Amino acid sequence: MNDPEKDIEAIRSLMERSVKFLSLSGLSGILSGVYASVGAAIAYYLLYYPRSVFQYRIESIQDQSVLTELLIVAMIVLAASLVTGYQLSKRKAQKVNMSIWNPTSRRLMLNLATPLFTGGIFILILLYNGQFGIAAPACLIFYGLALLNASDNLFDEIRYLAYSEIVVGLLGAAFPGYGLLLWFTGFGLLHIVYGAMMYKKYDA
Amino acid sequence: MKNPFEKLDKVLEHRMRLQILSVLVANEAYDFNSLKELLDVTDGNLATHIKALEREKYIATNKSFIDRKPNTRYKVTEKGRSAFRKHLDALEEVVKQQRK
Incomplete structure (x- = not known):
């Protein structure tokens, strides 16, 4: 006869391990927050300098070359974050002899991809139509919705990160003149805070 | 009171x-x-226990090929889900009685 308490423990641990993508590293959250902060600093230099970042912008972007530069910065931040996230997850998975590619991570990818691609196309349409003001908050809102959609397969904290991103995004849509500041809050600050929390809890 | 050990599912007494x-109750498939990687077991060992679960119709098998390599996916059946729930309830009762 088995020990029933051990049976229950085995069930609990397996259900959790098979559903959650546990290889996600808090460190990748911190690093992508740092990349986004650097990106926001460059954007500040392109858009505001020498004015204060807390000053409400009333004019919209008119210069096509600035827009292109901003897009390139955003793409680099995104690419660097994805590569870092992938590498750190792979390293964490290898430590416990697991592969990074399993039914859970596949479902996670699919759940993330649907809102993200929808958001990406939506934002391109906004930019094409000259609606620059709400493009940055739209990034935050769709990112938050993507995280929420995938939160079943992620650590519980991610759900709160998702809600925070959505709130910051909606604030950005209401006050487009603070777009950059809120973009920095959402992609920089929140990632660093939540990444550090998760790093302390799950990695250290 | 009835002995809660009798309510335990004989098939599921193997850990x-x-x-x-x-895993199958918590995931779609x-x-x-x-499964082998997650449970850290050998092919033969896993296959034996999967067969036992298939025989009881607790799980359903779906065989296909991905890049010419066989890919076998398993899903829990309704019968398996309810057996799992009953077994869990019985385990809980056993634990409760042991603590008395």
Whole structure:
């Protein structure tokens, strides 16, 4: 006869391990927050300098070359974050002899991809139509919705990160003149805070 | 009171079968190799217990090929899900009685 308490423990641990993508590293959250902060600093230099970042912008972007530069910065931040996230997850998975590619991570990818691609196309349409003001908050809102959609397969904290991103995004849509500041809050600050929390809890 | 041990599912008294079923109850489907990695067991061992669960119709098998390699996916059946729940309730009762 088995020990029933051990049976229950085995069930609990397996259900959790098979559903959650546990290889996600808090460190990748911190690093992508740092990349986004650097990106926001460059954007500040392109858009505001020498004015204060807390000053409400009333004019919209008119210069096509600035827009292109901003897009390139955003793409680099995104690419660097994805590569870092992938590498750190792979390293964490290898430590416990697991592969990074399993039914859970596949479902996670699919759940993330649907809102993200929808958001990406939506934002391109906004930019094409000259609606620059709400493009940055739209990034935050769709990112938050993507995280929420995938939160079943992620650590519980991610759900709160998702809600925070959505709130910051909606604030950005209401006050487009603070777009950059809120973009920095959402992609920089929140990632660093939540990444550090998760790093302390799950990695250290 | 009835002995709660009698309510335990005989098929699920093997821990590995219980573990396989736990994964399938929590996930829509799982393939053989991922199960093997997750449970950290050998091919033969896993196959034996999967067969036992199939025989009881607790799980359903879906065989296909991906890049010419066989890919076998398993899903829990309604029968398996209710057996799992009943077994869990019985385990809980056993634990409660042991603590008295």
